[in-house]
Amino acid sequence: MKKINFTVKEILLALLNKTKTQTIRPAWDIYAYKKNGIWKKRQPKFKVGDLAKIMWNQRSKSNKFCRNCGTGLGNSVIPEPFCPKCHKPTSDFFTKTIGVVKITEVFEIEMRKLKEDTFCFIRFPTHYIEKDNVVHALIQPPEKEEELAKRDGFKSVEDMFKLFDKIYDLSTPKPFFVYRWRWLK
């Protein structure tokens, strides 16, 4: 089963209580771009109907994590009583695999910074090929920023845009795939 991995603390709570029903991922090859400055568009990793395992910090050596801050707590049957980072009790730790989801919607957006602290996004029409072999565009009603941020597990629109700007630099417009899902378990 394909995996969707998360490491960003801002959305951890929404992931654990399963109110997060979406992720926004780069629609370009970030490694090629970082390494050689080559801009290459990518195909979406998931299509509607795919199943995916939702993981936390897949590469971590730990299999237990602090529910408050996501820090790895090692692999002992019973972890240390307090988190080494945030010092909260570790009694209700969580494990690497958080759940399984079914992808319900895939589309592309573009995010950009207009000026300091002002961001926007547009949703592209979804293209599909009918029996007549003609490419049709399904234009969706405009989507609210609040909806996008909430589904993604952020407390506010501002938090969402700022984090994406920090990671991906939105001073030039960037394309992303939005994957939405339903939790199966």
Ligand SMILES: [Zn+2]
């Ligand atoms: Zn912690």
